[in-house]
Amino acid sequence: MTVAAPTTTSVADARARAGAVSAFREHARLWALLAVVVVWVLIWSVMQGKYTLEISTSTRTDVHTWLQHLADDISAASDTNGFVSALNSFADALNSAFEWLQNIFTVAKFPRPLPEIGWLGTIAIAAWVTFAAAGWRSVCLVVPAFLAFGFLGYWTDSVDTLLLVGVSVAIACLVGIPLCVWMGRSRVVTAIVTPVLDVMQTMPSFVYLLPFVVFFGIGTAAAIMVTLVYATPPVVRIGAHAIRSVNREVLEATTSLGQNQRQRLVKVELPLAKRTIIVGVNQTIMAALAMVTIAAYIDSPGLGQPVLDGLKRGQFGTSFVAGVAIVIMAVMLDRTTTAASVRSEQAKRAGESRLRLRRITLGAGLVVTLVLVYLSNTQVWANEFPSHPDLGTPLRDAVDRFADWMRSDVSNLTTSIQSGFTDHFLNPVQSLIADSPWFVTGTAIVLIATIVGGIRAFVATVLCLAGIYFLDLWYNAMVTLTSVLVATAVVVALAVVVGVAMGRNLTTDRVLRPFLDAGQTIPPFVPLIPVLILFGANRFTAMVAGVIYAAPVAIKLVADGIRSVSRETIEAAESSGSNRWQIISKVQLPMARGSVLLAANQGLLYVLSMVVIGGMVGAGALGFDVVKGFRQADYIGRGLAAGITIVLLGIMLDRITTYGAARAGASTNAGRTRPFLRRAPRSAP
Amino acid sequence: MRVRRTHAVLAALATTSALALSACGGDSIENAKEPTSGKDCGDVNMAVNPWVGYEADAHVVGYLAETKLGCKVNYKDLDEQVSWKGFGNGSVDVVIENWGHPELQAKYMTDKGGDGTAVDAGLTGNDGVIGWYVPPWMVDKYPDITDWNNLNKYADLFKTSESGDLGTFYDGDPGFVTNDEALVKNLNLNFKVVYAGSEDALIEGFRKAEQNKTPFIGYFYEPQWFLAEVPLVKVDLPKYTPGCDADPEKVACDYPPYPLNKVVSSKFADADSPAYELVKAFTWTNDDQNLVAKYIAQDQMDPDDAAKKWIDDNPDKVNAWLSAAGAS
Numbered sequence A: 001m002t003v004a005a006p007t008t009t010s011v012a013d014a015r016a017r018a019g020a021v022s023a024f025r026e027h028a029r030l031w032a033l034l035a036v037v038v039v040w041v042l043i044w045s046v047m048q049g050k051y052t053l054e055i056s057t058s059t060r061t062d063v064h065t066w067l068q069h070l071a072d073d074i075s076a077a078s079d080t081n082g083f084v085s086a087l088n089s090f091a092d093a094l095n096s097a098f099e100w101l102q103n104i105f106t107v108a109k110f111p112r113p114l115p116e117i118g119w120l121g122t123i124a125i126a127a128w129v130t131f132a133a134a135g136w137r138s139v140c141l142v143v144p145a146f147l148a149f150g151f152l153g154y155w156t157d158s159v160d161t162l163l164l165v166g167v168s169v170a171i172a173c174l175v176g177i178p179l180c181v182w183m184g185r186s187r188v189v190t191a192i193v194t195p196v197l198d199v200m201q202t203m204p205s206f207v208y209l210l211p212f213v214v215f216f217g218i219g220t221a222a223a224i225m226v227t228l229v230y231a232t233p234p235v236v237r238i239g240a241h242a243i244r245s246v247n248r249e250v251l252e253a254t255t256s257l258g259q260n261q262r263q264r265l266v267k268v269e270l271p272l273a274k275r276t277i278i279v280g281v282n283q284t285i286m287a288a289l290a291m292v293t294i295a296a297y298i299d300s301p302g303l304g305q306p307v308l309d310g311l312k313r314g315q316f317g318t319s320f321v322a323g324v325a326i327v328i329m330a331v332m333l334d335r336t337t338t339a340a341s342v343r344s345e346q347a348k349r350a351g352e353s354r355l356r357l358r359r360i361t362l363g364a365g366l367v368v369t370l371v372l373v374y375l376s377n378t379q380v381w382a383n384e385f386p387s388h389p390d391l392g393t394p395l396r397d398a399v400d401r402f403a404d405w406m407r408s409d410v411s412n413l414t415t416s417i418q419s420g421f422t423d424h425f426l427n428p429v430q431s432l433i434a435d436s437p438w439f440v441t442g443t444a445i446v447l448i449a450t451i452v453g454g455i456r457a458f459v460a461t462v463l464c465l466a467g468i469y470f471l472d473l474w475y476n477a478m479v480t481l482t483s484v485l486v487a488t489a490v491v492v493a494l495a496v497v498v499g500v501a502m503g504r505n506l507t508t509d510r511v512l513r514p515f516l517d518a519g520q521t522i523p524p525f526v527p528l529i530p531v532l533i534l535f536g537a538n539r540f541t542a543m544v545a546g547v548i549y550a551a552p553v554a555i556k557l558v559a560d561g562i563r564s565v566s567r568e569t570i571e572a573a574e575s576s577g578s579n580r581w582q583i584i585s586k587v588q589l590p591m592a593r594g595s596v597l598l599a600a601n602q603g604l605l606y607v608l609s610m611v612v613i614g615g616m617v618g619a620g621a622l623g624f625d626v627v628k629g630f631r632q633a634d635y636i637g638r639g640l641a642a643g644i645t646i647v648l649l650g651i652m653l654d655r656i657t658t659y660g661a662a663r664a665g666a667s668t669n670a671g672r673t674r675p676f677l678r679r680a681p682r683s684a685p
Numbered sequence B: 001m002r003v004r005r006t007h008a009v010l011a012a013l014a015t016t017s018a019l020a021l022s023a024c025g026g027d028s029i030e031n032a033k034e035p036t037s038g039k040d041c042g043d044v045n046m047a048v049n050p051w052v053g054y055e056a057d058a059h060v061v062g063y064l065a066e067t068k069l070g071c072k073v074n075y076k077d078l079d080e081q082v083s084w085k086g087f088g089n090g091s092v093d094v095v096i097e098n099w100g101h102p103e104l105q106a107k108y109m110t111d112k113g114g115d116g117t118a119v120d121a122g123l124t125g126n127d128g129v130i131g132w133y134v135p136p137w138m139v140d141k142y143p144d145i146t147d148w149n150n151l152n153k154y155a156d157l158f159k160t161s162e163s164g165d166l167g168t169f170y171d172g173d174p175g176f177v178t179n180d181e182a183l184v185k186n187l188n189l190n191f192k193v194v195y196a197g198s199e200d201a202l203i204e205g206f207r208k209a210e211q212n213k214t215p216f217i218g219y220f221y222e223p224q225w226f227l228a229e230v231p232l233v234k235v236d237l238p239k240y241t242p243g244c245d246a247d248p249e250k251v252a253c254d255y256p257p258y259p260l261n262k263v264v265s266s267k268f269a270d271a272d273s274p275a276y277e278l279v280k281a282f283t284w285t286n287d288d289q290n291l292v293a294k295y296i297a298q299d300q301m302d303p304d305d306a307a308k309k310w311i312d313d314n315p316d317k318v319n320a321w322l323s324a325a326g327a328s
Helices: A005-047 A062-077 A084-105 A120-133 A136-151 A155-185 A189-201 A204-218 A221-244 A249-255 A261-290 A292-297 A304-312 A316-349 A352-378 A391-434 A436-472 A474-506 A506-521 A525-537 A538-563 A567-575 A582-590 A593-608 A611-615 A620-630 A633-682 B002-025 B052-067 B080-087 B104-107 B136-141 B148-158 B180-186 B199-212 B266-271 B274-281 B285-297 B303-313 B313-322
Strands: B043-048 B072-077 B096-097 B118-134 B167-172 B189-196 B217-220 B233-235 B260-265
Touching: A005 A391, A005 A436, A062 A221, A062 A249, A062 A633, A084 A155, A084 A204, A084 A221, A084 B118, A084 B199, A120 A352, A136 A155, A136 B303, A155 A189, A155 A221, A155 A261, A155 A292, A155 A316, A155 B043, A189 A593, A189 A633, A204 A221, A204 A292, A204 A620, A204 A633, A221 A249, A221 A261, A221 A292, A261 A292, A261 A316, A261 A474, A292 A304, A292 B189, A304 A316, A304 B199, A316 A506, A316 A525, A316 A582, A352 B199, A391 A474, A391 A525, A391 A538, A391 B199, A436 A474, A436 A633, A474 A506, A474 A538, A474 A593, A474 A611, A474 A620, A474 A633, A506 A538, A525 A538, A525 B189, A525 B199, A525 B260, A538 A593, A538 A611, A567 A582, A567 B052, A582 A593, A593 A633, A593 B136, A620 B080, A620 B260, A633 B104, B043 B052, B043 B080, B052 B096, B052 B274, B052 B285, B052 B303, B052 B313, B080 B096, B080 B104, B080 B260, B096 B180, B104 B118, B118 B136, B118 B266, B118 B274, B118 B285, B136 B199, B136 B233, B148 B167, B148 B189, B167 B180, B180 B189, B260 B266, B260 B274, B266 B274, B274 B313, B285 B303, B303 B313
Parallel strands: B043 B072, B043 B096, B167 B189, B167 B217
Antiparallel strands: B096 B260, B118 B217, B118 B233, B118 B260
């Protein structure tokens, strides 16, 4: 500080002034928010319980009946409609293609008693493909992973899941990559497609399970289509971003060289965007895996079924073991695709001699693979996965014992945590939001949105709230909104604390990251059971489930943001005498502010996607309405209304946070972030 | 060139080793023989609705159809609504345990005004009971709690963070019809209905309540495997009389008894395969179902093994069904 002071006095003055202005603006905004909340609380204290628009769980209003008739009409028309019969024949083709794959790997086709290729051949093929695409290191991950599927007792289910994910991702890429190129080229297309992607990602799957069964029949085709709805958006979004960010100058140079559109796409844009597109594919794979359990509700083959079996039989262990298999699969696919994308770069730079060596190994590997496939085709021992060693049963029993212990010895303590939190925090907040008259809450939300996110947030919020009002589930929407907001607050707090710890210390990162990966990929139904045991069926449990699901993503984002703060900046701050706490609060967090805001936005959307599952463990409200619509024919209309309401909530929250983040980002650039960046090189010598 | 030669050498090596390996033991895979049954049975698409009692029925019938009648049984894990939808295009043939569902009957059964894709295939012999239940420890301590008139006396016990000053009454699975909100209102009970949201959540609640001796009251039903683990006790609501539940807003009486039945697709019924005769003939008692359900849920047996065990132990019942189906 003392070294830099003489040379930077005038700069510091200017900065102080600019800082004061932005600080004033920020303070004005905080005061405005506070004023809104105070007025809101005052009105609530006199008017609570009036005009809340609460309706009983079994009520169906005119709007719901109308939606019900709409759904019935579409379903009835499907018998005669040409479009639907086209969908049906498409589904038939998809079903027989998938059946053909299953007959090779998992399901015996009469009169053959076993599938064409059993475990040995399957592993050999997987290993060879991995070697070709991602290299040796990945093979060392893939082979043990496949063996683990078998030892856990879920060989067939695991391979079925892999086939399903493979087919879904292939279709998603087939549709998604051309679409993302188009979006990268045209603003109009982007403007049309983006809201569709938003709806695809926020609409609860239970809403479209039944219509998809109508359109595609019961079978794997419907399961694949359901998976596609959720899994296609990532590759489209990330791919479009990749195409858009290909350097403009490079493009202009190639155009001036006389390349036409097609050449430019194939030779320049796609190769340059390739790595990012593969990141999109990776996200699509993860999303497809996340749908495994949901798809099992309409008889999808694979690992989702044992998870649901465990649920309906009250066997935590069974669900857990299947969940572990899914986590192993997710980690395997994630690491392998990442390695493959890195490798695609390295391969270009490899020398001639290495290339030949690689060809020889690949050829030899292919021969060995074919031999193993042949054995697997003809020999029982190489076809049926051996039943020993059996890791699944002991793991299952251990988990069941653990569950018993939690139930008898821990749950009294945890129940008191639950009731304390609910009584003193959740209930008051919910009362303010849901028990205020609807127009008061609505006005308050609109005001807050405007203060945080400006005019664009205002428009989005007004439209979404109007939609929610007309769908007749206002009260339930407000109860759900409360849980989502409170859970997100917890997620952000966790993300900042754990993310900073991980970002600052590599060892902490290495220890925690596998747990985060597991938390992100294990089907939400699995951690749900211990949470239920500990806290009982209520809103708190649903929130904990949401936090477990959303926190890993948010933590990773914050950790990466903290890590990307340059070493020099931190050293500069250290040399100017800042202590650890000051560095975190004044340097690292402000500079990683973008990541923190992104973490909040993603945390919100992830929490929101758990609303329906929350409805299955006592959160009631919109989540319960959606599930009831799926389960009971008389409530399809209300379920649909609840699903659309969730989408509207999601879009509203997303727009408020996105526009808010954009504004906050602008003010930090002027006020805080830049000075540190500018000062760093100067006081570093 | 060099590369290709290496390949040839490797291939030769590999083939020899493979031949050697396959020669030196292990069973090789041979095609199965045609099943030796009299009448042709074909495929049976059996819906498996998501509760264990249903699974027990499905696998007992399915196991017999496969082993004694030579059918190929495809089990499809589906919800009730989706299963009935499947009758129309042949993807579902049998729903082996149906709990009423007037709304689905009205959609798919001719005599109820539906499109005629579903037909009744007779009772399963199981009597479904829906009602309000408390864990057994509560009955030991508060014997008069099983009378609904005394529920208000104990309402304070059931207070939770979810229900404010009222007692919490837990409703469960969103798939089941409930009148509980109306019942609480019309019987003037100081309770609030809270939706546990799934059967699993409800079972976990009862299990914990019995283990830790905490108060709990909720909606439940039998036959249900969980009653073998914790014998819940039913609370007596005002007696059911036909028609007392006609207006869902004014219900003030207990749930009706549900004689459970089997429903099949009309295509399956018209084809008149031995499997259809077996489905029609199948009846058993609540105890039978509870036993098989216990094998599956508590003893963690594979559903087919559980079915086989019961079938081996009950030849008389099984043979009666089989002779109706035209098998030995």
